[in-house]
Amino acid sequence: MKFGEIFLEYRQAEEGSDKFCPHVEYKRLKKVLKSCRACKAAALKESDSNGQRHDDHQTSPTCQLESCQLCDQNFFSELKKEASDIACCFSSRVRRLLQLHSAPGIQRYLVTLCQCFKNDQLAMMQKCQILIEYAMMNVIAMQKILKKYDKVHCSVNGRNFKSKMRAEHLEILQSPWLIKLGALYLNFNESNGGTSTEIFSQFSCNLSDTGSIMTLIFPDSVKLEYDLTCPICLDTVFNPYALGCGHPFCKSCACTAASVMIFQGIKAASDVSKCPVCREVGTYANAVNMMELDLLQKKRFKQYWKERHASE
Template identity: 60%
Template sequence: MKFGETFTEYLQAHQERFIEESTHVEYKRLKKVLKSCRRCRDHKDSSENNGEDDALPLCCQYESCPLCDQKFFSELTKEVSDIAGCFSSRVRRLFNLQDHGMKRYITSFCRCFTSPHNGKAQECQMLVEYVMMNAVAMRKILKKYDKVHSSDNGRKFKSKMRSEHMEILQSPWLIELGAFFINRSESNNEKLDELLNPFSCDLSSSDPVMTLTLPDNMKLEYSLTCAICLELVFKPYALGCGHLFCKLCACSAASVMIFQGLKAADSDSRCPACREAGVYGNAVHMMELSLLLKKHCKEYWNERSVSERAEMVKQSKIYWDLQSKYMIGY
């Protein structure tokens, strides 16, 4: 079955449950635009051979094809931004990261009476499908755009999405969802089915990764190595730019103490990997990933816990010594 038909069936199946609240890639309509543009270009080639130029549509008299550019890149930018925003907000809500205090307690209490099939697990499944189907639709339509126009504008647009953190396949939330799937399967003694759980994890190699298998069998790997200490991430945090670090390493890079947390970092502090500023304020603790690593790497986790506690005691002593000197005045 062609992807266009698969994508249409997906939208129809989830129209009432999920898609009606969310944006999706207008794959079918944009494909019709490209098909029309291809006919225009074929007509242009034949007209040039016959010396006829006046009969050409305006959109295809130029190499840049302004009509296609307007329909694609302005519209796709909005769609990609809306999809990324919807995905992020729903994952945060799913893991109670937007709730605080009593509201968070009530939400957690209500979930105790929710069936796993109809609750969190089903929502996770729908979110992963939402990301994968829209990501494949985006990749295929941009590839078709480049093929029709003999350009690399589609590839440049994908690079722009990554630089602006709108590429949902690069979102650290996918790692958190993948960790949730694996943790849930192991706790229920379920066999991992690639159709229901597209995530797999290899923590035994020198470069630990989590792998996501897309519907067209394309595989994406997410590194679980901290770029600072070059070891498996410990108590991982995802910065606003999407990069993963150990909490201790991220705090050191931001020049804050462990017990202060990443929220205490200056607004101009930069990511150690991409050097983007202002990424510590919205850093998120990857709790499901922490649970997964703690279960599978117990010895490593205990060693890092001991070293982190020692470092925290050391930093606390330095901090309170400075506070005492400041209060006393010497």
């Protein structure tokens, strides 16, 4: 089955739920690209009229973004809005899930009671699966539609657009919330005795003590390797925080770099404080506390965690 059909079935199943979530309008964007083929055909016709010869082994004229008015207005602008809405929706849904997971016992009990006494952990894992599938399907849809754009126009504008999304933090695969979700899954797996459930049969997450790399593997060869080495102390991040740009640091290291005391917290940093890695301004205000990752390290590497805790 082609991805377009798979994505359509997924969208139809999502529409049956009671919560709306933005998605990549894959089918509509494919229609835009189909219309854009006329742009390419016109360019070929114009070249032929000027006496230029084209054959099967010769590269077709490139239709650049600046000269493709249809794509400029209807493709990239729409795709950027969709990417922004998807990233915002994903982070807010993960945030709510993690808040529920770390909520006081009585609050979680009341939520569980409202769910008609469903297994609390099972319900959490099912929500994790839904969010992972949401991220996975939209990431693949985004990659495929951009690849198709470049194929239709014989350009690299789709690839450049993807790089621009990463620079503007609209790429879900670079989101610290995905790492938090992966750590939450591993913590659930630890509590189940280390046996993966069928719910996560399509999602593999592995944290290694060698190289401090967390690997998230999705279907269709989508893979993310997240380096958990603090760029300042060059050790595995401890009490980790990810700045708004996505770079992870130990809390103490990030506070030192921003010239604030640890008890004040990372978000007490000045608005002009820069990320020590990418030098982007204002990333401390949107820092994310990676509590699930810290808990995972405490479970998996107890001795290392105790030593770091003592030194801190």
